[in-house]
Amino acid sequence: MSEASSLKELAEAEAECRRCPLWRDATQAVPGAGRRNARLMLIGEQPGDKEDLAGEPFVGPAGAILNKAMADAGLSREEIFLTNSVKHFKHEQRGKRRLHKRPNAGEIDQCRWWLGLELRLVRPKLAVALGATAFRGVAGRPGRISDLRGRVLDDVCEVPVFVTVHPSFLLRIRDNRESAYRQFVRDLEACGRLAA
Ligand code: URA
Numbered sequence: 001m002s003e004a005s006s007l008k009e010l011a012e013a014e015a016e017c018r019r020c021p022l023w024r025d026a027t028q029a030v031p032g033a034g035r036r037n038a039r040l041m042l043i044g045e046q047p048g049d050k051e052d053l054a055g056e057p058f059v060g061p062a063g064a065i066l067n068k069a070m071a072d073a074g075l076s077r078e079e080i081f082l083t084n085s086v087k088h089f090k091h092e093q094r095g096k097r098r099l100h101k102r103p104n105a106g107e108i109d110q111c112r113w114w115l116g117l118e119l120r121l122v123r124p125k126l127a128v129a130l131g132a133t134a135f136r137g138v139a140g141r142p143g144r145i146s147d148l149r150g151r152v153l154d155d156v157c158e159v160p161v162f163v164t165v166h167p168s169f170l171l172r173i174r175d176n177r178e179s180a181y182r183q184f185v186r187d188l189e190a191c192g193r194l195a196a
Helices: 007-015 021-025 049-054 061-072 105-122 132-139 167-172 177-195
Strands: 040-044 080-084 091-094 097-100 126-130 161-164
Touching (some): 007 105, 040 105, 040 132, 040 177, 049 061, 049 097, 080 105, 105 132, 126 132, 161 177
Parallel strands (some): 040 080, 040 126
Antiparallel strands (some): 091 097
16 A cells, blocks of 8 residues: 555555564454544554454553543543554463563564554644654654653654653553653643644
8 A cells, every 4th residue: 555545445454464473463453543634643552452352542441541631631532543553462372361562663663654654644733652662653763751751853754743651651650650640641731732
């Protein structure tokens, strides 16, 4: 596919993706979801267990905290395009459980193809990289979230990019969880203003 003319066409092409081996163990590719003319695109890492089964991004525990933070920041999920930098769920089977495995640089770089098509189709005013995998997905190079957080980068892809943490970081940390959550909400508020 050189360019997609609709989100449906793009999702159909992603469903056939064999650019890296992750498709083999996943239930399905999980395409981005939301309005084609969204002003804000939020980019996560990869689908988790729940997203792999549902075929939709951010419907599991990370999605629940993201939904809450978006609502607290005055953002409505209906107005946002949500996607991931990697479209298939990478995991390891442990008995009945499927444990998340972080995608490697090669997998993220192969999947940039799809992210680029989504960005060109939706053309949001602002893309938000949620965490280091998302940053690599948009930028094609590694970056440290602690160095990049809160900045708007104009030179990494087709549209300006704001960098913040991944919502699952808020589920993992033990100390200062409330203040980390408030900082994340402030980041999303800033994104809402930048995309207005
Ligand atoms: N984490 C992500 O990065 N994306 C999802 O869709 C779900 C969890």
